Amino acid sequence: MDAGTGTGTGGGTGAGTRTGAPPGAGGRRKGPRPWVWGVLTLWVVLAAALVPLAGKLADVQEDEVVSYLPASAQSTDVARVVADMPGGDTTDISVVYHRDGGLTADDQAAAGAQAREIAGRFETVGGLGTPAASADGQTLVFNFQIAESAGEPGDVVKDVREVTDRHAPGLDVLVGGPGGTDADMDEVFSSIDGTLMLATLLVVTILLIVTYRSPFLWLVPLVCVGVAEVATRAVVYLLVEVGDLTVTGQSGGIMTVLVFGAGTDYALLLIARYREELRRTERPFDAMAKSLRGCGPALLASAGTVVAGLLCLLAADMNNLRGLGPVGAVAVVCALAVMTTLLPALLVLLGRRVFWPLIPALGSTPRVKRSAYARIGAYVVRRPVGILALGTVLLGALAIGTVKLPGDLHMADSFTEKPDSVVAAQTLAQAFPERASQPIAVVARTERADEAQRVAEDTQGVADVARGRSADGWTEFAVFATDRPESSGEEATIKRLRGALGDVGGAQAAVGGSTAEGMDKHSATARDQKVVVPLVLAAVLLILVILLRGLVAPLMLVGAVALVWAASLGIGALVFEPVFGFEGADPGLPLLSFVFLVALGVDYGIFLLHRMREEALSGTPSDKTVVPALTATGGVIASAGFVLAATFSVLTVLPLVMLVELGFVVAVGVLLDTFVVRTFLVTAASSVLGRRVWWPGALAKADAGAKGPDGPDDPDHTAPGGREDPSPMMA
Template sequence: MRAVKDSSTPPRAGSRRRMLPWAVLTLWVAVIALAGPLAGKLADVQTNRAVDYLPASADSTQVAKIQDALPGGESTDLVLVYHRDGGLTAADRATADRQAAALAGGHTLTGTPRGVPAKDGTTLMYPVSSTEPGQDDEARKAFVDEVRDVAKGGGGLSVEVGGPGALIVDSQEVYTSLGGPLLYTTVAVVAILLIVIYRSPLLWLVPLVVAGVADALSMAVVYGLNRGFDVTVTGQSSAVMTILVFGAGTDYALLLVSRYREELSRAARPYDAMAAALRGCGPAVLASSGTVAAGLLCLLAADLTSSRGMGPIAAVGVLCALLAMLTLLPALLVLLGRRVFWPLVPAYGSTPGQRRSLFAAMGSSAGRRPVAVLACGGVLLGALALGAFNLPGDLKQEDSFTSKPDSISAMETLAAAYPERSTQPITVIAPTDRVAETMAKAGATDGVAAVERGRSGGGWTELSVAATDAPESAGEQATIKALRDGLDGSHVGGPSAQQMDLETADSRDLKIVVPLVLLSVLLILIALLRSLVAPLLLVAAVVAVWGAALGIGGLAFEPVLGLKGADPGLPLLSFVFLVALGVDYGIFLMHRVREEALSGAEPTAAALTALRTTGGVIASAGLVLAATFAVLTNMPMVSLVEMGFVIAVGVLLDTFLVRTYLVTSASVALQRTIWWPGKLSRTPAAPGPREPELVRNR
């Protein structure tokens, strides 16, 4: 249909309208040209060692810092594990000795490797340590790869390379490999959903391209934050940022495109329709994204370095998605014109077809018996939340991958062959002038099998303590606590101590960040909705969703998915994301309820109309967001699988149960009280009797 020319528009204004989308597009091309090279460097600044996640004040962090300053710098500690099921032969032992000697001759080691045989004769381990790679990740990987090339088995002899150094390398390789598969899978999932939602061969591609541009911009910004402000970037935070850019960005695109399609039937020009669409849904999108960003930034109060870095990184993803969807997407849609909607092109002056809405039917059922629906929904969410008591114990290092790399397999072999001792040393950093006293106290501590002296420098000496209990067992943890209590002036670290410090920091952060998120989100909602009851309702709803989603995780992680532990950071991170993202949808719904109430609709009609008009687009947005987080369940890291599962389940619960039934039912049940103490909570005064009109006699 040919656009109708509006002769009332001044020529100069019409020219500006034509040029503005091109100017926006040109600006974005320049931005991406500058941001592209920086985005490609983000993977180079990722830190994925366990110690990099810890607070600077943690005892194990102090150990790592002092180790870096010792002669040779940070050490790469490995264990060569030789194993034969029927028992090692003399030839096997000769092979092990020869390979260990080759390593000692070809590399600078901190000591001569000595074999430690298992009592059952099936296994022989050679601890190997070197400061040769230093802190360079590439050098460490090259060193571990060379060790694996030298340590070879065959003929029934298995040779595995484990130890903390090998685990670090394997973890970094897994996180490095996430980028491509994560991006491709996310793009594919979003593309399929957009094709189904839009039913257009072209329209789905536009928001997807814009989301890709936003992702590149966010990576460049985060790289700048790392270089300029030392913000910690991990593989986990980078993955979550990409998910948020595509998930939240597509949500904003769905809302904008839906309103734009509606306005195209009222406006002759795409530019005017887009301007009206931005005026209509822009404030709600800005408010919701601002609330999400504010909730995420509360993670800056976390003590855990990885969580503290996650806050601004995730917020950058949301804000970059918002910026792209409110500037680049409108420009592209205006330039492409109505034909982008083909074959369902909205014609100027047409009336959208009215269909029986699923959400109208769902809202009507909730509106008939709101109190009963609200009570049943609350009981259901509470029952699901009880499943959280079935969450598996804290995640151990050997259970942190969905598939076993060589380092994890080596740990399992060692645990089975050496049940009487720990095969992962505890590191003690002691003042050099008190090293003899410290060694004596450490050796006399319950649970300690042996103590060996290591490097010295800068007034500190490194001690390697062998425990009698298996790594990360309750017995070894008790030994670490005893060493920390009994060795004044010393620091106790190592992989198991790092895991303990991680759990302690997560527990502390949960108590600090959760109230802060609730308070900040509540205050923002009060300001936006000009009410106290409605914000409390929305916050209570998303907290209930979080509890139910964790409960479903508890019922599924070990029994269904076979996951043997729960990531200590899961409760905090899932809470922050579910509260922020859940409130995001609540704002869209309650903002429309408030609009209807301001226009004079009665409370019940306002709630049902809001659900009917926003239900479809918000349900589509919820499906897209849940699907993008579900992509994480296909990743090789258990922590990402668990986070993706809980958040995806929570978003679905919020979309199809809480927002549809519970929030709507509460709005109907509370009537005007939901807006207390705002002016909408007051019943309008009934109109008084009309005064009789004076009739003039003719």
């Protein structure tokens, strides 16, 4: 069988096409079977119960700093200790006043009045404090630590900005600092769900209309995708409530893309097979049953590789990556469940007329033309070694581009358009090049706080140490470095602080803050790559070995998708900075893109190799299976790959650099896999290897002519070759 275009239940495309039993034979009913109504009723009941739960997912979504930090990092410990102190976690903001040419006396007076108003309106830690003025007299900054009791960070920053919006012409007043950045980030995440849903819905709708050329058919898979999205959101919400699952704006956005992308792919594959079966089977119910038997195992294996790959993220140390694993797995499982139950029921209920105006009539002969994939396949098998070598060199050359991948993405560079907090950080960096304007956060046990403070003050690179709150046995310090934030100098100071404070016995000191968080993310991501990547490879390889019953073919597919990942990341590295203007790459990009491209990309190889295996089992010599397999799977898989790439590319419209980068790399990788690797490289490698591609399985020992349910002695089996390319998009 193949993914939606296989032929395990009938064959041929000409006048001799099988049409099944005569109408009314055996007294069978012509209407939908009872299970159709049962499935529809079940989903109606489930939808009614799940819709209210799905609406609650946004309420449990977490986008706090801890949600994106490593579970075992010092910066995470600091964030948790500070959050548990009286007043909770603080909203640290910097209010920056700047005028080109120098601040006037009126500017300074207005800035002081606004600072006093802010300190009086909110509960602060350490009060107003002393403002810092730049040497050139153009910039003045007030730093505030506003207690959590004052409200959510986004609300606090909004209120502060209402105060600072009242200023004289020519005076720039900006609210930045970690709190300002977090508020801007929260605003972006709050808009992601709606923007992403609408954009994805529009893209999928257009592609389905173009694919099916029908005024009705596109609605059926689209409705099913919507049901799958509701089911996914409801199940994820329940997992959050009953378990320790972190759902962030990042994982929520990726969840939606997976539901739409994977769900639409499964629908394309099943509908293509169903339409084919309708030409030779009288009743839609029977045609659908044959379709599910034929392409069901391939769909299960496809979903299984994605789920297995995503669940490997549970071994990650990064909280957001570990939470993404189950969230993404639920999305794929729900998409598969809906597309193999609700979609078949709706199609059977609607009958052949749902395909109008291109209705597949019983016994009809579809258009027969020489497929582009038949020509490609014939060309590849004539020059397999040269094509394999050329393609491998090309992808290898693109992979070299990864050496130009920009450095880690700083918080200030995380937005595609610069909000006030980013402009404030840049203004401060120019005004105070000699010292940091954002503190390094340090916590230590209160009984050893004095010694910890002395050690911090004596550490090289520290300009000042301010003592903060003390509660629950902990004391908080604000440590200012002599180097600017997120610079190599400040990172060196943090390393020295951690080493020196670690020698203070009993202090249990930990060093955090925005720069330390970035350092910890980088270290944790490097660790996660070493752990998760082998797990993903092993899980996907195991599923392929079970499905293809060999070792060489699975190794070939895994090696191919790994090469695609490296090439896609290399392309991203070549365009991120010069074309998109991005100053860095998200530390989690290599790992996330690897998981998605290996788990998703291997699917199309599964469909091609599985079809080749079916050809071999039908008696076709091993050296003759490549062209018919590529011809049969080419069109529909090309459509599915294009849809999947398009849904991931929707992430590029969002205002967060990390999601834009992920969407770009995965979309490029899916297109490379669909149109280069599967079409040329895997085909060429299979042609070179011949029967050895199935080693050590039985097919590697001799050309099959196999018997039994998969072989030619099966009364319902017809040799798979000779089909037209079934994809409307590619016709």
